[in-house]
Amino acid sequence: MKKILIVAPAWIGDAIMAQPLYARLHQRYPGLILDVLAPAWTRPLHERMPEVHAALDNPFGHGELGLRQRWRLGRTLKAAGYEQVIVLPNSLKSALVPWFARIPKRTGWVGEARYGLLNDARKLDPYALPLMVERFLALADEPDAERRRPLHPRLVVQHAHRDAVRARLRLPTDLPVVALCPGAEYGPAKRWPARHAATLSLALLERGYQVWLFGSDKDAPIAGEIADMAPGVVNLAGKTSLSEAIDLMSLAKGAVCNDSGLMHVAAALHIPLVAIYGSSSPEFTPPLSDRAAIVTLDLECAPCFERTCPLGHMKCLNDLAPQRVLDTLLPMLPSPIAKQAV
Numbered sequence: 001m002k003k004i005l006i007v008a009p010a011w012i013g014d015a016i017m018a019q020p021l022y023a024r025l026h027q028r029y030p031g032l033i034l035d036v037l038a039p040a041w042t043r044p045l046h047e048r049m050p051e052v053h054a055a056l057d058n059p060f061g062h063g064e065l066g067l068r069q070r071w072r073l074g075r076t077l078k079a080a081g082y083e084q085v086i087v088l089p090n091s092l093k094s095a096l097v098p099w100f101a102r103i104p105k106r107t108g109w110v111g112e113a114r115y116g117l118l119n120d121a122r123k124l125d126p127y128a129l130p131l132m133v134e135r136f137l138a139l140a141d142e143p144d145a146e147r148r149r150p151l152h153p154r155l156v157v158q159h160a161h162r163d164a165v166r167a168r169l170r171l172p173t174d175l176p177v178v179a180l181c182p183g184a185e186y187g188p189a190k191r192w193p194a195r196h197a198a199t200l201s202l203a204l205l206e207r208g209y210q211v212w213l214f215g216s217d218k219d220a221p222i223a224g225e226i227a228d229m230a231p232g233v234v235n236l237a238g239k240t241s242l243s244e245a246i247d248l249m250s251l252a253k254g255a256v257c258n259d260s261g262l263m264h265v266a267a268a269l270h271i272p273l274v275a276i277y278g279s280s281s282p283e284f285t286p287p288l289s290d291r292a293a294i295v296t297l298d299l300e301c302a303p304c305f306e307r308t309c310p311l312g313h314m315k316c317l318n319d320l321a322p323q324r325v326l327d328t329l330l331p332m333l334p335s336p337i338a339k340q341a342v
Contacts, residue, residue, distance in 0.1 A: 074100025
């Protein structure tokens with residue numbers, strides 16, 4: 001029985017975009033045991049991916065070398081008997097543990113001059129593989145294999161957990177829910193202004209929809225601004241764990257998200273989705289769903305991929321009117337007239 005280890009990405013969205021790779025590996029190797037080495041905070045994602053046998057905690061923070069600790073982890077993993085490891089992050093540090101573990105086949109893109117650490121190092125052609133999901137998927141096959149179209153990631157909801165959380169938070173579902181995800185951990189140049197999100201929320205509330213705000217503790221300030229300007233929204237930002245947010249979001253009939261990890265969660269839950277892009281580009285990490293619509297202004301200065309607007313005006317998001325988002329979203333939603341029982 002073949003055993004493969006994946007060194008998985010640390011970002012939520014990237015972790016979700018790796019799932020088509022996992023599915024492809026199971027196609028190639030029936031009976032495969034596939035484990036992932038990933039930061040602990042991504043565990044709720046991997047628990048909802050049926051392709052993953054076990055999620056092993058990667059304890060190293062961003063930029064942390066911890067050479068002795070990596071050696072110890074590698075020696076521990078050596079006993080697991082993995083035949084191959086696929087290293088998805090491009091850093092040199094991410095390839096150290098597999099090398100210390102002496103896993104026979106160590107696959108990944110060359111990245112930060114990782115020759116030697118990887119013995120199956122691939123040279124990336126970014127024009128042939130423009131999407132991140134395509135770059136991940138290509139590592140499932142041999143270098144000369146025909147390129148495959150990625151499947152859309154899917155997360156499996158834990159319904160009993162969802163119902164328990166909904167009951168604890170006393171969340172009604174008699175009217176259709178719209179999930180609004182106003183955060184973006186990368187920086188403010190990816191966050192639609194709170195005033196626009198509040199205007200959109202009020203328009204949805206007036207039409208008979210519920211609006212639930214999702215996000216982490218870091219998103220609580222902008223979610224609080226929206227809640228202050230749009231009385232009636234349900235502010236869950238900072239009040240749920242990632243696992244709770246995933247399962248609760250599955251109740252939504254539509255979602256509006258910035259380019260963020262929760263945008264990829266919504267896409268993987270197959271929710272009708274409006275994805276808002278400012279400083280980033282859907283040409284690299286789009287929402288992987290046939291039920292997603294992208295809204296962007298395509299300004300000359302965008303995408304700049306900066307955390308904050310280098311020109312100081314952030315027109316790419318300030319000038320993106322709530323009405324445009326509403327007009328895109330409404331055709332995707334069910335009528336709020338009929339009660340939506342769970």
